[in-house]
Amino acid sequence: MEALLRRTAEAHGLVTAWEEARVPALRAVGRKWESADDRYVEVEHLLSWHVSTALRRTAVTAPGASARAAPVVLARLRGEQHTLPPEALAAGLVERGLPTRTFGAAVPAEALRAAVGRSGPTAAVLWSQSRRTADGVLARQVASTAFGPSGARTVPVVLLAGPGWSARSVTAGMRRPRGLREALDAISALHA
Template sequence: MYDTAHGMTTGAVARRLGVSPTTVRSWDRRYGIGPAVRAGGRHRRWSPADVSMLEEMCRLTAAGVPPAEAARAALEVRSGAPAGGDVSVGGPPAPVAVEPAAYLKEPSPAPARRAAAGSGLPLGEVWQECRGLARASVRLDSPAMESLLGTVLEEYGLVTAWEEIMSPTLHAVGRKWESSDDRYVEVEHLLSWHISTALRRAAVTGPAAASPAPPVVLACVPSEQHTLPLEALAAGLAERGIPTRMFGAAVPAEALDAAVRRSGPAAVVLWSQARSTANHALARHVAGTTFGVRGARTAPLVLLAGPGWLGRPPGPGTARPEGLRAALGIISRLYEESAGSEAAGG
Protein backbone atom coordinates (compact mmCIF):
# COMPACT_ATOMS: atom_id res chain seq x y z
CA MET A 1 0.00 0.00 0.00
CA TYR A 2 1.24 3.46 -0.85
CA ASP A 3 2.12 5.84 2.01
CA THR A 4 0.54 9.14 0.93
CA ALA A 5 2.46 11.07 3.58
CA HIS A 6 5.99 9.88 2.77
CA GLY A 7 5.85 8.07 -0.57
CA MET A 8 7.41 4.77 -1.61
CA THR A 9 11.03 3.87 -0.96
CA THR A 10 13.36 3.10 -3.83
CA GLY A 11 13.38 -0.58 -2.90
CA ALA A 12 9.58 -0.76 -2.95
CA VAL A 13 9.43 1.01 -6.32
CA ALA A 14 12.06 -1.34 -7.74
CA ARG A 15 10.08 -4.41 -6.63
CA ARG A 16 6.92 -2.95 -8.17
CA LEU A 17 8.63 -2.36 -11.51
CA GLY A 18 10.61 -5.60 -11.53
CA VAL A 19 13.98 -3.84 -11.75
CA SER A 20 16.89 -3.48 -9.35
CA PRO A 21 17.20 -0.52 -6.96
CA THR A 22 20.55 0.22 -8.63
CA THR A 23 18.78 0.71 -11.96
CA VAL A 24 16.32 3.18 -10.41
CA ARG A 25 19.14 5.16 -8.79
CA SER A 26 21.12 5.10 -12.05
CA TRP A 27 18.17 6.57 -13.97
CA ASP A 28 17.96 9.33 -11.37
CA ARG A 29 21.67 10.08 -11.53
CA ARG A 30 22.09 9.89 -15.33
CA TYR A 31 18.81 11.20 -16.71
CA GLY A 32 17.15 13.13 -13.90
CA ILE A 33 14.41 10.50 -13.52
CA GLY A 34 14.18 10.98 -9.78
CA PRO A 35 11.49 11.86 -7.25
CA ALA A 36 10.18 15.41 -7.36
CA VAL A 37 10.56 15.66 -3.55
CA ARG A 38 13.21 14.04 -1.37
CA ALA A 39 12.55 13.39 2.31
CA GLY A 40 15.03 15.31 4.42
CA GLY A 41 16.69 16.50 1.23
CA ARG A 42 18.50 13.15 0.72
CA HIS A 43 16.33 10.06 0.84
CA ARG A 44 14.30 9.22 -2.24
CA ARG A 45 10.55 8.96 -1.70
CA TRP A 46 8.47 8.30 -4.79
CA SER A 47 4.99 9.81 -5.25
CA PRO A 48 2.27 8.33 -7.51
CA ALA A 49 3.33 10.72 -10.28
CA ASP A 50 6.95 9.63 -9.85
CA VAL A 51 6.01 5.96 -10.11
CA SER A 52 3.95 6.60 -13.26
CA MET A 53 7.01 8.28 -14.72
CA LEU A 54 9.18 5.22 -13.95
CA GLU A 55 6.57 2.86 -15.41
CA GLU A 56 6.71 4.81 -18.66
CA MET A 57 10.51 4.69 -18.57
CA CYS A 58 10.37 0.90 -18.30
CA ARG A 59 7.83 0.64 -21.12
CA LEU A 60 9.82 2.79 -23.51
CA THR A 61 13.22 1.22 -22.86
CA ALA A 62 11.71 -2.26 -23.26
CA ALA A 63 10.42 -1.10 -26.66
CA GLY A 64 13.97 -0.20 -27.64
CA VAL A 65 13.86 3.58 -27.18
CA PRO A 66 17.30 4.85 -26.04
CA PRO A 67 17.29 5.60 -22.30
CA ALA A 68 18.00 9.33 -22.65
CA GLU A 69 15.12 9.78 -25.08
CA ALA A 70 12.84 7.56 -22.99
CA ALA A 71 13.67 9.66 -19.93
CA ARG A 72 12.62 12.88 -21.66
CA ALA A 73 9.30 11.33 -22.64
CA ALA A 74 8.79 9.78 -19.19
CA LEU A 75 9.26 13.16 -17.50
CA GLU A 76 6.25 14.39 -19.46
CA VAL A 77 4.16 11.71 -17.78
CA ARG A 78 4.95 13.15 -14.35
CA SER A 79 4.18 16.68 -15.48
CA GLY A 80 0.68 15.58 -16.50
CA ALA A 81 0.02 12.89 -13.88
CA PRO A 82 -2.32 13.43 -10.89
CA ALA A 83 -0.61 14.72 -7.78
CA GLY A 84 -2.00 12.19 -5.30
CA GLY A 85 -3.80 8.91 -4.88
CA ASP A 86 -2.93 5.26 -4.55
CA VAL A 87 -0.65 4.05 -7.35
CA SER A 88 -1.39 0.43 -6.55
CA VAL A 89 -4.77 0.62 -8.31
CA GLY A 90 -6.04 2.00 -11.58
CA GLY A 91 -4.98 1.63 -15.19
CA PRO A 92 -1.67 2.30 -16.90
CA PRO A 93 -0.44 5.85 -17.45
CA ALA A 94 -1.53 7.65 -20.57
CA PRO A 95 0.84 7.07 -23.50
CA VAL A 96 3.33 9.77 -24.32
CA ALA A 97 3.86 10.96 -27.85
CA VAL A 98 7.26 9.75 -29.04
CA GLU A 99 8.51 10.01 -32.60
CA PRO A 100 7.82 6.68 -34.39
CA ALA A 101 11.36 6.73 -35.72
CA ALA A 102 12.60 6.25 -32.17
CA TYR A 103 11.13 2.75 -32.22
CA LEU A 104 12.06 1.73 -35.76
CA LYS A 105 15.29 3.35 -36.86
CA GLU A 106 18.55 1.45 -36.61
CA PRO A 107 20.89 2.97 -34.02
CA SER A 108 24.23 4.50 -34.85
CA PRO A 109 27.16 2.14 -34.32
CA ALA A 110 28.28 2.13 -30.69
CA PRO A 111 31.97 2.68 -29.97
CA ALA A 112 33.82 -0.53 -29.25
CA ARG A 113 34.58 -1.13 -25.59
CA ARG A 114 35.19 -4.00 -23.24
CA ALA A 115 32.14 -5.34 -21.46
CA ALA A 116 32.24 -4.59 -17.76
CA ALA A 117 29.90 -5.38 -14.90
CA GLY A 118 26.91 -3.09 -15.10
CA SER A 119 27.79 -1.69 -18.55
CA GLY A 120 24.96 -3.46 -20.34
CA LEU A 121 25.16 -6.12 -23.05
CA PRO A 122 27.70 -5.90 -25.92
CA LEU A 123 25.22 -5.54 -28.77
CA GLY A 124 26.93 -3.30 -31.32
CA GLU A 125 24.78 -2.16 -34.25
CA VAL A 126 21.39 -3.87 -33.92
CA TRP A 127 17.68 -3.19 -34.22
CA GLN A 128 16.02 -1.08 -31.54
CA GLU A 129 13.81 -4.02 -30.55
CA CYS A 130 16.96 -6.03 -29.89
CA ARG A 131 18.21 -3.36 -27.50
CA GLY A 132 14.81 -3.29 -25.83
CA LEU A 133 14.83 -7.05 -25.31
CA ALA A 134 18.36 -6.86 -23.91
CA ARG A 135 17.43 -4.14 -21.43
CA ALA A 136 14.34 -6.04 -20.30
CA SER A 137 16.34 -9.25 -19.84
CA VAL A 138 19.04 -7.55 -17.74
CA ARG A 139 16.26 -6.07 -15.57
CA LEU A 140 14.68 -9.56 -15.33
CA ASP A 141 11.49 -7.88 -16.55
CA SER A 142 9.44 -10.91 -17.62
CA PRO A 143 6.24 -9.03 -18.62
CA ALA A 144 8.21 -6.69 -20.89
CA MET A 145 10.11 -9.59 -22.48
CA GLU A 146 6.94 -11.55 -23.16
CA SER A 147 5.18 -8.53 -24.64
CA LEU A 148 8.10 -7.53 -26.84
CA LEU A 149 8.67 -11.05 -28.17
CA GLY A 150 5.01 -11.41 -29.07
CA THR A 151 5.04 -8.06 -30.83
CA VAL A 152 8.14 -8.70 -32.95
CA LEU A 153 6.90 -12.15 -34.00
CA GLU A 154 3.60 -10.65 -35.11
CA GLU A 155 5.08 -7.62 -36.86
CA TYR A 156 8.19 -9.08 -38.51
CA GLY A 157 7.52 -12.80 -38.77
CA LEU A 158 9.51 -15.63 -37.29
CA VAL A 159 12.64 -15.55 -39.46
CA THR A 160 13.32 -11.83 -39.06
CA ALA A 161 12.44 -11.91 -35.35
CA TRP A 162 14.90 -14.75 -34.80
CA GLU A 163 17.76 -13.45 -36.96
CA GLU A 164 17.59 -9.76 -36.06
CA ILE A 165 16.29 -9.72 -32.48
CA MET A 166 16.26 -13.01 -30.58
CA SER A 167 19.54 -14.54 -31.73
CA PRO A 168 21.66 -11.35 -31.40
CA THR A 169 20.36 -10.81 -27.88
CA LEU A 170 21.15 -14.40 -26.89
CA HIS A 171 24.67 -14.06 -28.28
CA ALA A 172 25.18 -10.79 -26.40
CA VAL A 173 24.09 -12.39 -23.12
CA GLY A 174 26.51 -15.24 -23.74
CA ARG A 175 29.40 -12.85 -24.39
CA LYS A 176 28.53 -10.87 -21.27
CA TRP A 177 28.47 -14.05 -19.21
CA GLU A 178 31.87 -15.14 -20.55
CA SER A 179 33.48 -11.76 -19.76
CA SER A 180 32.04 -11.14 -16.29
CA ASP A 181 33.17 -14.08 -14.13
CA ASP A 182 30.00 -16.15 -14.61
CA ARG A 183 27.63 -13.31 -13.81
CA TYR A 184 24.37 -12.88 -15.73
CA VAL A 185 23.63 -16.60 -15.80
CA GLU A 186 20.16 -15.80 -14.46
CA VAL A 187 19.68 -13.36 -17.36
CA GLU A 188 20.57 -16.05 -19.90
CA HIS A 189 18.22 -18.57 -18.31
CA LEU A 190 15.26 -16.18 -18.15
CA LEU A 191 15.80 -14.88 -21.68
CA SER A 192 16.12 -18.42 -23.07
CA TRP A 193 12.94 -19.51 -21.32
CA HIS A 194 10.93 -16.60 -22.70
CA ILE A 195 12.28 -17.06 -26.23
CA SER A 196 11.54 -20.78 -26.04
CA THR A 197 7.99 -20.06 -24.86
CA ALA A 198 7.41 -17.58 -27.70
CA LEU A 199 8.76 -20.00 -30.31
CA ARG A 200 6.66 -22.89 -29.07
CA ARG A 201 3.55 -20.73 -29.14
CA ALA A 202 4.35 -19.84 -32.73
CA ALA A 203 4.84 -23.52 -33.60
CA VAL A 204 1.56 -24.58 -31.99
CA THR A 205 -0.43 -21.98 -33.94
CA GLY A 206 0.99 -23.16 -37.28
CA PRO A 207 -1.15 -25.15 -39.77
CA ALA A 208 1.01 -28.30 -39.78
CA ALA A 209 -0.57 -30.26 -36.93
CA ALA A 210 -2.84 -32.50 -39.07
CA SER A 211 -0.64 -32.70 -42.17
CA PRO A 212 -0.42 -36.22 -43.71
CA ALA A 213 3.06 -35.49 -45.13
CA PRO A 214 6.11 -37.23 -43.64
CA PRO A 215 7.59 -35.14 -40.84
CA VAL A 216 10.92 -33.46 -40.31
CA VAL A 217 12.82 -34.92 -37.36
CA LEU A 218 14.60 -32.29 -35.25
CA ALA A 219 17.20 -33.44 -32.74
CA CYS A 220 20.35 -32.33 -30.99
CA VAL A 221 23.24 -34.76 -31.30
CA PRO A 222 24.33 -36.63 -28.17
CA SER A 223 25.83 -34.32 -25.50
CA GLU A 224 24.38 -31.21 -27.17
CA GLN A 225 22.06 -29.14 -24.98
CA HIS A 226 21.31 -26.08 -27.17
CA THR A 227 17.76 -26.45 -28.50
CA LEU A 228 16.61 -22.89 -29.25
CA PRO A 229 17.77 -22.87 -32.90
CA LEU A 230 15.83 -26.09 -33.48
CA GLU A 231 12.79 -24.59 -31.78
CA ALA A 232 13.02 -21.61 -34.14
CA LEU A 233 13.19 -23.99 -37.11
CA ALA A 234 10.21 -25.96 -35.81
CA ALA A 235 8.17 -22.76 -35.59
CA GLY A 236 9.22 -21.73 -39.10
CA LEU A 237 8.25 -25.13 -40.53
CA ALA A 238 4.89 -24.94 -38.75
CA GLU A 239 4.27 -21.58 -40.44
CA ARG A 240 4.75 -23.35 -43.78
CA GLY A 241 2.47 -26.26 -42.94
CA ILE A 242 5.31 -28.78 -42.66
CA PRO A 243 4.95 -31.27 -39.77
CA THR A 244 7.81 -31.83 -37.35
CA ARG A 245 8.88 -34.19 -34.60
CA MET A 246 11.01 -32.36 -32.04
CA PHE A 247 13.18 -34.63 -29.88
CA GLY A 248 15.11 -31.89 -28.13
CA ALA A 249 18.48 -31.90 -26.41
CA ALA A 250 21.15 -34.62 -26.28
CA VAL A 251 19.29 -37.38 -28.11
CA PRO A 252 21.13 -40.71 -27.70
CA ALA A 253 22.26 -42.30 -30.95
CA GLU A 254 20.08 -45.38 -30.42
CA ALA A 255 17.01 -43.23 -29.73
CA LEU A 256 17.65 -41.11 -32.83
CA ASP A 257 17.97 -44.24 -34.96
CA ALA A 258 14.67 -45.57 -33.61
CA ALA A 259 12.94 -42.20 -34.13
CA VAL A 260 14.04 -42.04 -37.76
CA ARG A 261 13.02 -45.62 -38.54
CA ARG A 262 9.63 -45.26 -36.84
CA SER A 263 8.63 -41.86 -38.28
CA GLY A 264 9.97 -42.19 -41.84
CA PRO A 265 10.92 -38.51 -42.14
CA ALA A 266 11.60 -36.59 -45.32
CA ALA A 267 14.44 -34.78 -43.55
CA VAL A 268 16.41 -35.01 -40.32
CA VAL A 269 17.98 -31.90 -38.80
CA LEU A 270 20.90 -32.55 -36.45
CA TRP A 271 22.04 -29.59 -34.37
CA SER A 272 25.60 -29.26 -33.06
CA GLN A 273 26.72 -26.08 -31.32
CA ALA A 274 30.40 -27.01 -30.95
CA ARG A 275 32.86 -29.25 -32.81
CA SER A 276 33.22 -31.33 -29.66
CA THR A 277 29.61 -32.53 -30.04
CA ALA A 278 29.48 -32.94 -33.86
CA ASN A 279 29.14 -36.66 -34.62
CA HIS A 280 29.90 -37.23 -38.29
CA ALA A 281 29.60 -41.00 -38.04
CA LEU A 282 26.08 -40.61 -36.65
CA ALA A 283 25.18 -38.20 -39.46
CA ARG A 284 26.39 -40.71 -42.07
CA HIS A 285 24.40 -43.46 -40.39
CA VAL A 286 21.19 -41.43 -40.42
CA ALA A 287 21.72 -40.41 -44.05
CA GLY A 288 22.08 -44.08 -44.98
CA THR A 289 18.94 -45.20 -43.15
CA THR A 290 16.23 -46.38 -45.54
CA PHE A 291 12.57 -47.18 -44.96
CA GLY A 292 9.45 -47.96 -46.94
CA VAL A 293 8.31 -50.91 -49.04
CA ARG A 294 10.81 -53.04 -50.93
CA GLY A 295 11.58 -51.57 -54.32
CA ALA A 296 10.59 -48.07 -53.25
CA ARG A 297 12.72 -47.45 -50.22
CA THR A 298 13.75 -43.90 -49.41
CA ALA A 299 16.27 -42.19 -47.16
CA PRO A 300 15.95 -38.82 -45.42
CA LEU A 301 17.94 -35.74 -46.31
CA VAL A 302 20.15 -34.92 -43.31
CA LEU A 303 20.71 -31.25 -42.53
CA LEU A 304 23.86 -30.59 -40.51
CA ALA A 305 22.81 -27.47 -38.62
CA GLY A 306 24.91 -25.39 -36.29
CA PRO A 307 28.55 -24.24 -36.09
CA GLY A 308 29.75 -27.58 -34.77
CA TRP A 309 29.66 -29.10 -38.26
CA LEU A 310 31.99 -26.53 -39.82
CA GLY A 311 35.37 -27.74 -41.07
CA ARG A 312 34.28 -30.70 -43.17
CA PRO A 313 32.33 -30.75 -46.45
CA PRO A 314 28.88 -32.36 -46.18
CA GLY A 315 28.83 -35.98 -47.27
CA PRO A 316 26.35 -37.87 -49.48
CA GLY A 317 22.72 -37.34 -48.49
CA THR A 318 23.53 -34.36 -46.29
CA ALA A 319 23.39 -30.58 -46.56
CA ARG A 320 24.75 -27.84 -44.36
CA PRO A 321 22.44 -24.80 -44.25
CA GLU A 322 23.82 -21.42 -43.25
CA GLY A 323 21.20 -20.26 -40.81
CA LEU A 324 17.48 -20.53 -40.24
CA ARG A 325 16.42 -18.96 -43.54
CA ALA A 326 18.56 -21.37 -45.56
CA ALA A 327 17.31 -24.42 -43.63
CA LEU A 328 13.70 -23.42 -44.22
CA GLY A 329 14.43 -22.95 -47.93
CA ILE A 330 16.05 -26.38 -48.32
CA ILE A 331 13.26 -28.22 -46.51
CA SER A 332 10.47 -26.26 -48.24
CA ARG A 333 11.91 -27.11 -51.68
CA LEU A 334 12.17 -30.77 -50.67
CA TYR A 335 8.45 -30.87 -49.88
CA GLU A 336 7.54 -28.90 -53.00
CA GLU A 337 9.47 -31.36 -55.18
CA SER A 338 7.82 -34.29 -53.44
CA ALA A 339 4.37 -32.80 -53.96
CA GLY A 340 5.18 -32.16 -57.62
CA SER A 341 6.32 -35.73 -58.15
CA GLU A 342 3.15 -37.11 -56.56
CA ALA A 343 0.98 -34.87 -58.73
CA ALA A 344 2.83 -35.97 -61.89
CA GLY A 345 2.54 -39.64 -60.95
CA GLY A 346 -1.12 -39.39 -59.93
Protein backbone atom coordinates in the same frame (compact mmCIF):
# COMPACT_ATOMS: atom_id res chain seq x y z
CA MET B 1 9.45 -9.58 -22.28
CA GLU B 2 6.90 -12.04 -23.64
CA ALA B 3 4.84 -9.25 -25.18
CA LEU B 4 7.94 -7.73 -26.80
CA LEU B 5 8.99 -11.07 -28.27
CA ARG B 6 5.47 -11.70 -29.59
CA ARG B 7 5.13 -8.20 -31.11
CA THR B 8 8.52 -8.48 -32.82
CA ALA B 9 7.59 -11.79 -34.45
CA GLU B 10 4.14 -10.50 -35.45
CA ALA B 11 5.59 -7.34 -36.98
CA HIS B 12 8.56 -8.88 -38.80
CA GLY B 13 7.90 -12.61 -39.07
CA LEU B 14 9.54 -15.47 -37.22
CA VAL B 15 12.73 -15.68 -39.28
CA THR B 16 13.51 -11.95 -39.22
CA ALA B 17 12.66 -11.73 -35.51
CA TRP B 18 15.02 -14.66 -34.87
CA GLU B 19 17.91 -13.46 -37.05
CA GLU B 20 17.75 -9.73 -36.37
CA ALA B 21 16.43 -9.42 -32.82
CA ARG B 22 16.54 -12.61 -30.75
CA VAL B 23 19.93 -13.99 -31.76
CA PRO B 24 21.71 -10.60 -31.43
CA ALA B 25 20.11 -10.08 -28.00
CA LEU B 26 21.11 -13.56 -26.85
CA ARG B 27 24.68 -13.03 -28.07
CA ALA B 28 24.94 -9.66 -26.33
CA VAL B 29 23.69 -11.11 -23.05
CA GLY B 30 26.08 -14.07 -23.43
CA ARG B 31 29.05 -11.74 -24.00
CA LYS B 32 28.09 -9.72 -20.91
CA TRP B 33 27.90 -12.88 -18.84
CA GLU B 34 31.24 -14.22 -20.13
CA SER B 35 33.02 -10.94 -19.40
CA ALA B 36 31.56 -10.51 -15.90
CA ASP B 37 32.79 -13.62 -14.08
CA ASP B 38 29.42 -15.39 -14.13
CA ARG B 39 27.49 -12.31 -13.08
CA TYR B 40 24.39 -11.81 -15.23
CA VAL B 41 24.01 -15.54 -15.92
CA GLU B 42 20.46 -15.19 -14.62
CA VAL B 43 19.73 -12.63 -17.35
CA GLU B 44 20.88 -15.07 -20.03
CA HIS B 45 18.75 -17.85 -18.54
CA LEU B 46 15.72 -15.59 -18.20
CA LEU B 47 15.98 -14.37 -21.80
CA SER B 48 16.53 -17.93 -23.09
CA TRP B 49 13.46 -19.15 -21.20
CA HIS B 50 11.24 -16.44 -22.68
CA VAL B 51 12.59 -16.93 -26.21
CA SER B 52 11.95 -20.67 -25.88
CA THR B 53 8.44 -20.03 -24.61
CA ALA B 54 7.72 -17.68 -27.52
CA LEU B 55 9.02 -20.23 -30.05
CA ARG B 56 6.96 -23.05 -28.60
CA ARG B 57 3.89 -20.82 -28.51
CA THR B 58 4.41 -20.08 -32.22
CA ALA B 59 4.65 -23.81 -32.96
CA VAL B 60 1.41 -24.47 -31.08
CA THR B 61 -0.61 -21.61 -32.58
CA ALA B 62 0.59 -21.91 -36.20
CA PRO B 63 -1.75 -23.52 -38.75
CA GLY B 64 -1.78 -27.31 -38.59
CA ALA B 65 0.69 -29.38 -40.56
CA SER B 66 -0.42 -31.39 -43.55
CA ALA B 67 -1.32 -34.91 -42.49
CA ARG B 68 -0.03 -36.26 -45.81
CA ALA B 69 3.43 -34.72 -45.67
CA ALA B 70 6.34 -36.80 -44.43
CA PRO B 71 7.71 -35.41 -41.18
CA VAL B 72 10.98 -33.65 -40.52
CA VAL B 73 13.00 -35.16 -37.66
CA LEU B 74 14.83 -32.64 -35.47
CA ALA B 75 17.44 -33.97 -33.06
CA ARG B 76 20.15 -32.57 -30.84
CA LEU B 77 23.13 -34.87 -30.69
CA ARG B 78 24.61 -36.57 -27.65
CA GLY B 79 26.06 -34.06 -25.20
CA GLU B 80 24.28 -31.14 -26.88
CA GLN B 81 22.62 -28.73 -24.47
CA HIS B 82 21.62 -25.86 -26.79
CA THR B 83 17.90 -25.84 -27.52
CA LEU B 84 16.91 -22.51 -29.03
CA PRO B 85 18.06 -22.91 -32.66
CA PRO B 86 16.28 -26.27 -33.08
CA GLU B 87 13.20 -24.78 -31.40
CA ALA B 88 13.29 -21.86 -33.87
CA LEU B 89 13.50 -24.33 -36.76
CA ALA B 90 10.60 -26.38 -35.39
CA ALA B 91 8.46 -23.24 -35.04
CA GLY B 92 9.36 -22.15 -38.57
CA LEU B 93 8.48 -25.56 -40.01
CA VAL B 94 5.14 -25.64 -38.22
CA GLU B 95 4.48 -22.09 -39.42
CA ARG B 96 5.03 -23.38 -42.98
CA GLY B 97 2.63 -26.27 -42.41
CA LEU B 98 5.29 -28.98 -42.25
CA PRO B 99 5.06 -31.74 -39.63
CA THR B 100 7.97 -32.22 -37.26
CA ARG B 101 9.15 -34.87 -34.85
CA THR B 102 11.30 -32.97 -32.40
CA PHE B 103 13.45 -34.86 -29.93
CA GLY B 104 14.73 -33.49 -26.65
CA ALA B 105 18.30 -33.29 -25.50
CA ALA B 106 20.88 -35.90 -26.38
CA VAL B 107 18.73 -38.52 -28.09
CA PRO B 108 20.68 -41.80 -28.12
CA ALA B 109 22.05 -42.75 -31.54
CA GLU B 110 20.17 -46.04 -31.77
CA ALA B 111 16.88 -44.37 -30.82
CA LEU B 112 17.40 -41.69 -33.46
CA ARG B 113 18.12 -44.24 -36.19
CA ALA B 114 15.04 -46.26 -35.12
CA ALA B 115 12.84 -43.15 -35.21
CA VAL B 116 14.06 -42.25 -38.69
CA GLY B 117 13.47 -45.82 -39.86
CA ARG B 118 9.92 -45.85 -38.48
CA SER B 119 8.78 -42.36 -39.51
CA GLY B 120 10.24 -42.00 -43.01
CA PRO B 121 11.12 -38.32 -42.79
CA THR B 122 11.96 -36.24 -45.84
CA ALA B 123 14.71 -34.65 -43.78
CA ALA B 124 16.54 -35.25 -40.54
CA VAL B 125 18.12 -32.19 -38.94
CA LEU B 126 21.03 -32.91 -36.62
CA TRP B 127 21.93 -29.95 -34.40
CA SER B 128 25.47 -29.52 -33.06
CA GLN B 129 26.67 -26.34 -31.36
CA SER B 130 30.29 -27.45 -31.03
CA ARG B 131 32.75 -29.79 -32.74
CA ARG B 132 32.65 -31.92 -29.59
CA THR B 133 29.01 -32.87 -30.18
CA ALA B 134 29.12 -33.28 -33.98
CA ASP B 135 28.99 -36.97 -34.90
CA GLY B 136 29.78 -37.61 -38.55
CA VAL B 137 29.40 -41.37 -38.20
CA LEU B 138 25.86 -40.98 -36.86
CA ALA B 139 25.04 -38.43 -39.59
CA ARG B 140 26.08 -40.92 -42.28
CA GLN B 141 24.09 -43.70 -40.60
CA VAL B 142 20.96 -41.51 -40.47
CA ALA B 143 21.48 -40.50 -44.12
CA SER B 144 21.46 -44.18 -45.10
CA THR B 145 18.48 -45.23 -42.96
CA ALA B 146 15.83 -46.51 -45.36
CA PHE B 147 12.08 -46.31 -44.92
CA GLY B 148 9.28 -48.05 -46.81
CA PRO B 149 8.63 -51.32 -48.59
CA SER B 150 11.18 -52.93 -50.84
CA GLY B 151 11.23 -51.20 -54.22
CA ALA B 152 9.87 -47.94 -52.81
CA ARG B 153 12.36 -47.16 -50.08
CA THR B 154 13.36 -43.61 -49.32
CA VAL B 155 16.17 -42.12 -47.28
CA PRO B 156 16.09 -38.70 -45.64
CA VAL B 157 18.16 -35.72 -46.61
CA VAL B 158 20.31 -34.95 -43.57
CA LEU B 159 20.81 -31.31 -42.64
CA LEU B 160 23.89 -30.73 -40.51
CA ALA B 161 22.75 -27.69 -38.56
CA GLY B 162 24.77 -25.54 -36.21
CA PRO B 163 28.34 -24.32 -35.94
CA GLY B 164 29.66 -27.67 -34.70
CA TRP B 165 29.75 -29.17 -38.17
CA SER B 166 32.73 -28.67 -40.44
CA ALA B 167 32.42 -28.40 -44.22
CA ARG B 168 34.14 -31.75 -44.59
CA SER B 169 31.34 -33.41 -42.56
CA VAL B 170 29.00 -33.05 -45.53
CA THR B 171 28.80 -36.16 -47.70
CA ALA B 172 26.23 -37.53 -50.16
CA GLY B 173 22.65 -36.99 -49.01
CA MET B 174 23.61 -34.18 -46.65
CA ARG B 175 23.39 -30.40 -46.61
CA ARG B 176 24.80 -27.82 -44.25
CA PRO B 177 22.49 -24.80 -43.99
CA ARG B 178 24.07 -21.59 -42.74
CA GLY B 179 21.08 -20.34 -40.82
CA LEU B 180 17.39 -20.61 -40.05
CA ARG B 181 16.13 -19.15 -43.32
CA GLU B 182 18.36 -21.43 -45.42
CA ALA B 183 17.30 -24.52 -43.45
CA LEU B 184 13.60 -23.65 -43.76
CA ASP B 185 13.93 -23.03 -47.50
CA ALA B 186 15.85 -26.28 -48.08
CA ILE B 187 13.29 -28.36 -46.18
CA SER B 188 10.34 -26.57 -47.79
CA ALA B 189 11.81 -27.33 -51.23
CA LEU B 190 11.84 -31.05 -50.34
CA HIS B 191 8.10 -30.86 -49.68
CA ALA B 192 7.24 -28.88 -52.83
